[in-house]
Amino acid sequence: MEQIPNIDINTPIEMLNAVNQNTLMGQLGIEYTAVDEQSVTATMPVDKRTTQPMGILHGGANLALAETIAGLGSALYIDLNQFTAVGSQVAANHIGTATSGLVTAKATIIHQGRRTHVWNVDICNDQGDLISSCRVTNMIIER
Amino acid sequence: MEQIPNIDINTPIEMLNAVNQNTLMGQLGIEYTAVDEQSVTATMPVDKRTTQPMGILHGGANLALAETIAGLGSALYIDLNQFTAVGSQVAANHIGTATSGLVTAKATIIHQGRRTHVWNVDICNDQGDLISSCRVTNMIIER
Amino acid sequence: MEQIPNIDINTPIEMLNAVNQNTLMGQLGIEYTAVDEQSVTATMPVDKRTTQPMGILHGGANLALAETIAGLGSALYIDLNQFTAVGSQVAANHIGTATSGLVTAKATIIHQGRRTHVWNVDICNDQGDLISSCRVTNMIIER
Amino acid sequence: MEQIPNIDINTPIEMLNAVNQNTLMGQLGIEYTAVDEQSVTATMPVDKRTTQPMGILHGGANLALAETIAGLGSALYIDLNQFTAVGSQVAANHIGTATSGLVTAKATIIHQGRRTHVWNVDICNDQGDLISSCRVTNMIIER
Numbered sequence: 001m002e003q004i005p006n007i008d009i010n011t012p013i014e015m016l017n018a019v020n021q022n023t024l025m026g027q028l029g030i031e032y033t034a035v036d037e038q039s040v041t042a043t044m045p046v047d048k049r050t051t052q053p054m055g056i057l058h059g060g061a062n063l064a065l066a067e068t069i070a071g072l073g074s075a076l077y078i079d080l081n082q083f084t085a086v087g088s089q090v091a092a093n094h095i096g097t098a099t100s101g102l103v104t105a106k107a108t109i110i111h112q113g114r115r116t117h118v119w120n121v122d123i124c125n126d127q128g129d130l131i132s133s134c135r136v137t138n139m140i141i142e143r
Numbered sequence: 144m145e146q147i148p149n150i151d152i153n154t155p156i157e158m159l160n161a162v163n164q165n166t167l168m169g170q171l172g173i174e175y176t177a178v179d180e181q182s183v184t185a186t187m188p189v190d191k192r193t194t195q196p197m198g199i200l201h202g203g204a205n206l207a208l209a210e211t212i213a214g215l216g217s218a219l220y221i222d223l224n225q226f227t228a229v230g231s232q233v234a235a236n237h238i239g240t241a242t243s244g245l246v247t248a249k250a251t252i253i254h255q256g257r258r259t260h261v262w263n264v265d266i267c268n269d270q271g272d273l274i275s276s277c278r279v280t281n282m283i284i285e286r
Numbered sequence: 287m288e289q290i291p292n293i294d295i296n297t298p299i300e301m302l303n304a305v306n307q308n309t310l311m312g313q314l315g316i317e318y319t320a321v322d323e324q325s326v327t328a329t330m331p332v333d334k335r336t337t338q339p340m341g342i343l344h345g346g347a348n349l350a351l352a353e354t355i356a357g358l359g360s361a362l363y364i365d366l367n368q369f370t371a372v373g374s375q376v377a378a379n380h381i382g383t384a385t386s387g388l389v390t391a392k393a394t395i396i397h398q399g400r401r402t403h404v405w406n407v408d409i410c411n412d413q414g415d416l417i418s419s420c421r422v423t424n425m426i427i428e429r
Numbered sequence: 430m431e432q433i434p435n436i437d438i439n440t441p442i443e444m445l446n447a448v449n450q451n452t453l454m455g456q457l458g459i460e461y462t463a464v465d466e467q468s469v470t471a472t473m474p475v476d477k478r479t480t481q482p483m484g485i486l487h488g489g490a491n492l493a494l495a496e497t498i499a500g501l502g503s504a505l506y507i508d509l510n511q512f513t514a515v516g517s518q519v520a521a522n523h524i525g526t527a528t529s530g531l532v533t534a535k536a537t538i539i540h541q542g543r544r545t546h547v548w549n550v551d552i553c554n555d556q557g558d559l560i561s562s563c564r565v566t567n568m569i570i571e572r
Contacts, residue, residue, distance in 0.1 A: 019196045020196065023191060023195055023196055024192065024194060024195065025201075026191075027170055027171065027191075027192045027193075048165040048166060048170075049167065050167050050170075051167060052166050052167065052168075052214070053163065053166055058166070058167040058168075058207065058210070058211070059210050059230040059233070060167060060203075060206055060208070060210035060211055060230075061207060063203055063206035063207060063210065063233060064201065064203030064206060067201070067202050067203035067206065068201070071202075086237075087202040087203075087237050088236070088237055088518075088545065089235065089236050089517075089518045089520075089566055090202070090206060090233070090234070090235045090237075091232075091233070091234040091235075091377035091421060091520050092232065093231070093232050093397065093404045093421060094229075094230050094231055094232070095396075095399065095402070095404060110381075110419060111381040111419075113381065115568065115570070116381070116517065116568070118379045118381060130396070130397070133396060133397075133404070133421075135379060135419075135421065137379060137517070137518055139544065141544070231375075231402065231423070232374075232375045232377075234375075234377050234520035234564060236564060236566060238539075238540040238542065238545070253559070253562060254522065254524040254559070254562075256524065258427070259374065259425070259524070261522045261524060273539070273540070276539060276547070276564075278522060278562070278564065280374070280522060282401065282402070284401070308477040309477060309480055309482055309487070310457075310479050310480060310481065310487040310489060310490050311481075311487075312477075313456055313477075313478045313479075314453075314456065334451040334452060334456075335453065335456045336453050336456075337452055337453060338452055338453065338454075338500070339448045339452055344453040344454075344493065345496050345500075345516040346453060346492055346494070346495070346496035346497055347453050347493060349489055349492035349493060349496065349519060350487065350489030350492060352489070353487070353488050353489035353492065354487070357481070357488075372523075373488035373489075373523050374522070374523055375520075375521065375522050375523070376488070376492060376520070376521045376523075377520040377521075378518065378519045378520075379517070379518050380515075380516050380519075
């Protein structure tokens, strides 16, 4: 996941969202809502952009959301002039679902190494139920 | 992943694609291209619907594609009046990328049990390079 | 993972350990140290039973440890006369290592459903560094 | 997984097995049986060294076996004076079991990159049934 140069945890959220307009994130309605030194939070709508034919949130939408915010987080924590963060491995359990409203995802870094970042991403529905829990491994590669 | 009743491997591909119009699959341009007793194949465009800000295919789009065709495959192989296939676990390695054209995904069932289906999903770019290899576990649940 | 009948979180730890004598757990020196309503803790020695040729803890020993305590936890939380817990899926990140002493693993249940239990297992070395973080999915099956 | 210097696919199998004597592999009875340019094969006994209290093969033993042969394979394919292969991520589905005899595992490399090797490891019981299918990701790191 190549990212945009010159961003860090002080970059305004609006700027981080602005570059997503013509991307998968725009297509799915994903919006970042908060970033800090350990986590990134975002929301995604449960509607025809993200559901399967029965109107239930598609598990794959959750995976896209998880990989998105883990990717942003790694980009925020490295010097993008020197390094790139590349999504390498994802593992997820789907344990609930959503049929309306927004889901909220929070990525928390559990390993911030020189070569890899490992993130835990928990996604909850509007009722606060955990519906997916994901692990995303990003490789940190010298440009 | 609730699915549409009364489909099997003899259902015309156009019908399988038709129900995806107002879904995540429609949003990402995913189209099924072939189904048989062991596999499901589909394509997905690499364009602003599926890329990240640098114009590279988003790993999360691959995961959505993988879970989509594994979900269809399980739905095709069970009696939907009696059972539902629910995406339960996904694990994936991203090992390449794509910046244009279409990617092609093939899901092959590696375990067709009473309680679970396990699928291997390989995704290749236009040059035929393997860019993602995924394992999708679906639970088969009595209605 | 078939388990021993009639155990729950009030079963003495010595009894839980006693049945492991002629098993993988005995072979690796795994010992349960605590169980409660949400977690199971165990230790494993870092010695010739669990290391690779260079004397470093083998990642596979960590996986065996993780699956062991998640399996015990699920067995403790179900009625074993009616159900069995079967290890179904494991995903793990190795992010550190150990060369001596004991490692300590703590399994915490993150989803306790009717059909599946999902556990997070964190394993730390003697210095308290997180060296492996694992997700174990057990299926709960009627006998 | 640090490995032994100066080994490649022409190293006699007996030598590869000899260094495992005082290791996890020795403890579990794991023996390499064949190596070539794309795969590594090994066996493991199903007995009190590898089973759980009910006498069934422990899923964790399979994971140890999978990580072992993927680790050997990566070590065989790199120059160990310059690089080290480190087990980084493992994901596995358990889909069957064994109660006696030997299990046979075959690791096949599906991505041999500069920075990572990704292996598929299939493990079969004496009847030839696939009982575990695993993905092992090794990082290739400069010494």
